[in-house]
Amino acid sequence: MTLSKYKQKRKFDKTSEPEGRVLKKRDPDAAVGAGRFVIQEHKARNLHWDFRLEMPENFDSGNIVLKSWAVPKGMPEKKGVRRLAIETEDHPVEYVDFEGVIPEGEYGAGEVKIWDKGKYENLESRIKNQEVRELRFELKGKKLKGEYVMVKTKYGKPGTSWLVFRV
Ligand code: MN
Numbered sequence: 001m002t003l004s005k006y007k008q009k010r011k012f013d014k015t016s017e018p019e020g021r022v023l024k025k026r027d028p029d030a031a032v033g034a035g036r037f038v039i040q041e042h043k044a045r046n047l048h049w050d051f052r053l054e055m056p057e058n059f060d061s062g063n064i065v066l067k068s069w070a071v072p073k074g075m076p077e078k079k080g081v082r083r084l085a086i087e088t089e090d091h092p093v094e095y096v097d098f099e100g101v102i103p104e105g106e107y108g109a110g111e112v113k114i115w116d117k118g119k120y121e122n123l124e125s126r127i128k129n130q131e132v133r134e135l136r137f138e139l140k141g142k143k144l145k146g147e148y149v150m151v152k153t154k155y156g157k158p159g160t161s162w163l164v165f166r167v
Pocket residue numbers: 042044048049050070108
């Protein structure tokens with residue numbers, strides 16, 4: 001079930017994070033919202049930046065979610081800098097606007113602030129064995145503007161490590 005990992009990790013009577021819903025492509029909100037991204041500065045136990053792209057949950061799915069990565073050193077602003085991005089659970093589209101403090105003791109406890117937000121254009125995806133291996137997109141944010149590539153790597157925890165860089 002989609003967003004099940006997201007929901008399992010959170011208690012919505014404790015956190016102000018959105019419980020969220022999965023948008024269908026036919027949902028009028030999906031058409032309006034499609035193609036957004038957000039980068040949230042997250043002062044959790046370890047400071048990191050969460051990068052999220054609004055897109056279908058699977059390569060063949062019509063359900064729209066926020067694909068999410070934790071970027072320990074933040075998204076690269078200059079060419080030639082490669083950063084590790086660790087894939088995390090899909091988030092509901094409403095999370096694109098989320099800011100607040102996740103209470104002590106809850107999953108992801110700490111302050112979340114939007115660092116950058118905007119639209120993006122999907123330029124190319126490489127799919128192998130029904131799995132997205134590479135994403136190429138243009139960010140049209142306030143801070144980040146330009147073309148980026150994300151590539152799944154075989155390093156780190158299998159299936160969750162990506163590298164992200166500007167091109
Ligand atoms: Mn986070």
